[in-house]
Amino acid sequence: MSRIRTPVVTGWFTGRGGGFRLLGTRCSACASVFFPREDAFCRNPGCPGGELEEVPLSKRGRVWSYTDSRYRPPPPYVSDPELVWRPCVLAAVELPAERLVVLGQTVPGVGVADLAVGMEVEAVPGVLNEDARTTWTTWHWRPVRDGTAAGTGAAP
Amino acid sequence: MTGDVAVLGTGMHPWGKWGRSFVEYGTVAARGALADAGLDWREVGSVVGADTVRGGYPGYVAGATFARALGWQGARVASVYAACASGAQAVDTARTQILAGLTDVALVVGADAAPKGFFRPAGGDRPDDPDWLRFRLLGATNPAYFGLYARRRMAVHGDTLEDFARVKVKNAAMGALNPDARYRRRVTAEEVAASAVVADPLRLLDICATSDGAAALVLSSMAFARRHGAADPVRIRAVSTVTPRYPRTVLDLPDIATDSAAAVRPADGTFRASIARAAYEEAGIGPEDLSLAEVYDLSTALELQWYEDLGLCGEGGAAGLLREGATALGGRLPVNVSGGLASFGEAVPAQAVAQVCELVRQLRGTAGDRQVAGARVGVTANQGLFGHGSSVVVVR
Known part of the structure; x- marks a missing residue:
């Protein structure tokens, strides 16, 4: 029986392949952007309060910092205790248009030696874990290997 | 006053x-x-x-x-x-x-x-709790955030792994003199370098235990x-318990993202710097008045960050201050003469109280072998998850 692909958290990302994007919300009154999404209220203390509308975030950003987890994280992180732990890599990525930093795991196969602060990466669909019935999907950061694309960011 | x-x-x-x-x-x-x-x-x-x-x-x-x-x-x-x-x-x-x-x-x-082991969130499925989410989605333990900050300092300020190890060596030497510390053994830079990596670039001896x-x-x-x-x-002359100002632009535990700085210009200085500034203002002092400081060295690299946030040096100057010995016992502004979290391991609700205990003992002149000569003014610095600043100014 095939597993059903289900986002591990609802409404934080959308799309497949090249159309994959993180989703945030934007306040109609002050234009503040929120990720993870705020749907109830704008958190800008100087804002009278507007409607919060869903917006896709920049697909690409630059690495603010990175690290890895050499030891198995505790629950609710899901990992198979029967398998040898393989360190997962985390990158904090600054999105140029939104001017915010989003943490995420990198795509499998990328180690800390492959990353550098300032490197361009892009958000791609990924799998967090699988159980009997479900493939839990998430976002991953993937280094942009195409040198010609590196200069096309939305802001300086 | x-x-x-x-x-x-x-x-x-x-x-x-x-x-x-x-x-x-x-x-x-x-x-x-x-x-x-x-x-x-x-x-x-x-x-x-x-x-x-x-x-x-x-x-x-x-x-x-x-x-x-x-x-x-x-x-x-x-x-x-x-x-x-x-x-x-x-x-x-x-x-x-x-x-x-x-x-x-x-x-x-x-x-x-x-x-024992990593701190973890309270039980149950709670997808509206950022502390639960960071573990479920990312496996992002506290040391992972410490690793991010350390790597950022290396890239922006040129701090080295040797600098981080120097913090541990310094604090372990002072903790060895403190009967209330958990770890009372001196540590060498070689021992730090030989300890296992927990969250790159930080090693086991760069990260405080839980006690x-x-x-x-x-x-x-x-x-x-x-x-x-x-x-x-x-x-006690001042206690700062300030919260951040929107937008907060430094990724902080347990958050998965920062605020956006696109619509609102961030305030000058970071949240951590504002914690100390509020304490100084309330006490009517500045960093130049300090005899010593107790800072929250959850990791070695975070101790260096506090030097800058407390205004002991300019941004990026912390490793220089450390290398010249200014923050060691006998230096011009000793930091963590108690031994710090490096020698204690964090006992969460007790730790910020313990920082004040150390300052009081120093200002009374009863700190024994780790006494800072002529101590008159001390400050503690600490930051709690979810936006809790704390800094206490103690004077004699």
Whole structure:
């Protein structure tokens, strides 16, 4: 029986392949952007309060910092205790248009030696874990290997 | 100054892994502080507990738990929680009650009995809790955030792994002189470099452990202190408990993202820098007035970050300050002469109280082999999850 692909958290990302994007919300009154999404209220203390509308975030950003987890994280992180732990890599990525930093795991196969602060990466669909019935999907950061694309960011 | 409260007593239960209840540790520390103050527990008008959230219901109502353990005597009670800043908030609650004239004498207690391994979120599926989400989605433990900050400093300021190791070597040397510290052995740079990587670039000896321990303070009004025969007590002059300003642009535990700075221009300086600034302003001092500082070295790299946030040096100057020996015992501004979290391991609700205990002992001139000569002004710095700043200025 095939597993059903289900986002591990609802409404934080959308799309497949090249159309994959993180989703945030934007306040109609002050234009503040929120990720993870705020749907109830704008958190800008100087804002009278507007409607919060869903917006896709920049697909690409630059690495603010990175690290890895050499030891198995505790629950609710899901990992198979029967398998040898393989360190997962985390990158904090600054999105140029939104001017915010989003943490995420990198795509499998990328180690800390492959990353550098300032490197361009892009958000791609990924799998967090699988159980009997479900493939839990998430976002991953993937280094942009195409040198010609590196200069096309939305802001300086 | 009218805003001062006197510190009449300090007490600690040594840090370690003792396998007993936080109530026992806290009661030992409280009795120690009362004995140091020369006061009977029944003279205390208010007891404030820093919550021990891993201690179940008695931990959520820590103030009442300690009051019961010491013997109900009718004092007013409060229990406060602010993650790692809980202890400083307990100090501030007691201080505020004293300054408001609600009580002459207050007892502050923080105690923890820490589990082994990584701190983890409370149980159950709670996808609306950022602390649960960061573990479920990312496996992002506390050391992972410490690793991010360390790597960022290396890239932006040129800090090296050797600099980080120097912090551990310095703090271990001072912790070796402190009978309340858990780790009382000197550590070499080679030992740091040989320890296992936990969260690149940080190694096991760069990251503080989690410990059992307890600390307590007896505070009073200046008038009560004089009546009690303490003519020139050490005083708490300021307690900063500020929150961040929107937009917060430095990724912070337990968040998965920062605020966006696209629509609102960020305030000058980081949240951490604003914590110290508020304490300095309230005390009417600046970093140039300090004799010593106790900062929250959850990791070696974070200690360096605090140097800059406290204004001990300019941005990026911390490693230079460390290398020249300025922050070692005997340097011009010793930092973490207690041994710091590097030598204690974090006992969450007790740690910010313990920082104040160390400053009081230093300012009294009773710190023994780790005494900072002529100490007159000290500051603590600490930051709790979810936006809790804390910094306490202690003067003589």
